[in-house]
Amino acid sequence: xxxxxxxxxxxxxSHEWALETDGTVRVGITDFAQDELGDVVFVELPDEGDDLTxxxxxxxxxxxxxxxxxxxxxxxEVTAINEDLFDAPELVNDDPYGDGWMLExxxxxxxxxxxxxxxxxxxxxxx
Amino acid sequence: MPLQxxxxxxxxxxxxxxxxEFGGWDMPVxxxxxxxxxxxxxxxxxxxxxxxxxxxHVTGPDATTLxxxxxxxxVSALEVGDSQYAAITDEEGxxxxxxxxxxxxxxxxxxxxxxxxxxxxxxxxxxxxVEHRNEWGLEATVDNRTxxxxxxxxxxxxxxxxxxxxxxxxxxxxxxxxxxxxxxxGVECWMGRTGYTGEDGYEFVLPWSEAxxxxxxxxxxxxxxxxxxxxxxxAGFVLAGQDFDYESDPRTPYEAGIGFTVKxxxxxxxxxxxxxxxxxGVEEKLVGFRLIDRGIPRHGYxxxxxxxxxxxxxxxxxxxxxxxxxxxLGYVPVEYAEPGTTFRVVVRGxxxxxxxxxTPFIDTK
Numbered sequence: 001x002x003x004x005x006x007x008x009x010x011x012x013x014s015h016e017w018a019l020e021t022d023g024t025v026r027v028g029i030t031d032f033a034q035d036e037l038g039d040v041v042f043v044e045l046p047d048e049g050d051d052l053t054x055x056x057x058x059x060x061x062x063x064x065x066x067x068x069x070x071x072x073x074x075x076x077e078v079t080a081i082n083e084d085l086f087d088a089p090e091l092v093n094d095d096p097y098g099d100g101w102m103l104e105x106x107x108x109x110x111x112x113x114x115x116x117x118x119x120x121x122x123x124x125x126x127x
Numbered sequence: 128m129p130l131q132x133x134x135x136x137x138x139x140x141x142x143x144x145x146x147x148e149f150g151g152w153d154m155p156v157x158x159x160x161x162x163x164x165x166x167x168x169x170x171x172x173x174x175x176x177x178x179x180x181x182x183x184h185v186t187g188p189d190a191t192t193l194x195x196x197x198x199x200x201x202v203s204a205l206e207v208g209d210s211q212y213a214a215i216t217d218e219e220g221x222x223x224x225x226x227x228x229x230x231x232x233x234x235x236x237x238x239x240x241x242x243x244x245x246x247x248x249x250x251x252x253x254x255x256x257v258e259h260r261n262e263w264g265l266e267a268t269v270d271n272r273t274x275x276x277x278x279x280x281x282x283x284x285x286x287x288x289x290x291x292x293x294x295x296x297x298x299x300x301x302x303x304x305x306x307x308x309x310x311x312x313g314v315e316c317w318m319g320r321t322g323y324t325g326e327d328g329y330e331f332v333l334p335w336s337e338a339x340x341x342x343x344x345x346x347x348x349x350x351x352x353x354x355x356x357x358x359x360x361x362a363g364f365v366l367a368g369q370d371f372d373y374e375s376d377p378r379t380p381y382e383a384g385i386g387f388t389v390k391x392x393x394x395x396x397x398x399x400x401x402x403x404x405x406x407x408g409v410e411e412k413l414v415g416f417r418l419i420d421r422g423i424p425r426h427g428y429x430x431x432x433x434x435x436x437x438x439x440x441x442x443x444x445x446x447x448x449x450x451x452x453x454x455x456l457g458y459v460p461v462e463y464a465e466p467g468t469t470f471r472v473v474v475r476g477x478x479x480x481x482x483x484x485x486t487p488f489i490d491t492k
Contacts, residue, residue, distance in 0.1 A: 038145075038157055038160060038161055038353065039160050039161050039162040039448075041423065041446035042421070042422070042423050042446060042453075044422075060475065062423050062446070063161075064161045064162065064353060064357060064445055064446055064448065065156065065157070065161060065353045065356070065445075067423075067425060086421075
């Protein structure tokens, strides 16, 4: 089975993606991750204003069968969370790179993104 | 040790199943989505490959005595074609395993049984039967046929129609907890109607070599162990190794809520201990609960009272696909076991409110 891995994003080995626009980094989990998890039924996210450190756990995504921690791709302040996921966690399955996004971080240092995997490197990891 | 594989491992793989280790077997956990598979069984029908379950065959002049002495229920009450749920207990009345016992047609004029221990326990169970048979000097043949038989479960409100179409004989007279010989696509199977998921359902025991023929005879949603867990939990059924575990969480049938399988007027290993437990009452009981706060209870999470004192443990938990609510089972002191009682479940360090509910969580059948 092949999974979507958009090229313009960066990836963590723990299957989060990061998309930067003007210093703001949007975060979600990958197509591969949502498929591995199965039906997502619960997402726990930090509050807006919380400070995150790169690679620290910031929340949890749960499917019917599994619990998985979520890790921050960059350090910074949480400026938005996707509250739609509280009522419709299945958006993570339906559209992991779109409506299933999880949060936005005002990055304190966008250079941290360079430490993450490219789409090609991530694809090699899940191959 | 390499994992044992069900006869249709390759077929399931081609169908896109994901696999998991369960009881030493490499079993499909999910074919399409647990939610879809769960809904198919609640609304129409689904088929499960449960070939990881054990099959032990017992016959001979003392077969009934042997079965009665090693299981908690009254095997002598079974007529040919009846089946029965029972616990297997040790001298202390602690559950070693739970099982379904079928009385097969007599062989050479002797009562004959097939019983189904849980995955990975068939060898130990076979040994237990043989040891006790020898110790008591009983005349019975005990064969472990786990490697010879595949087992499928067709479950759901539409299962009766599917089975009627697939089976050559009429099944109209086969009631709940009854079983009979049937033919599917020329393959002779033993078919029981015990309801593995709480829905109406039919279980087929058949020769391993004929697995593909019989599996293909049922045109319905294939289901994995993931849907098994959510369906069984909604039905309030205990899962061996999770809701009781002989090694890590020893429990009596009375604690586990399967006291109805204990017939104290029969003689079996653990009877005297269970008579005392029954007379004195249990200190802890398995209860069903629903989480009121947001979160999902999982196996191993602490249950506390409102003062944060740990009073019990969650044994099973999930987001119920039917109720769209987080539900679970767990052991708590009896004073917390009444439906409506509230306690707390510690979900990753956070205390969440929960309320005891009557099981099954949903109306089935």
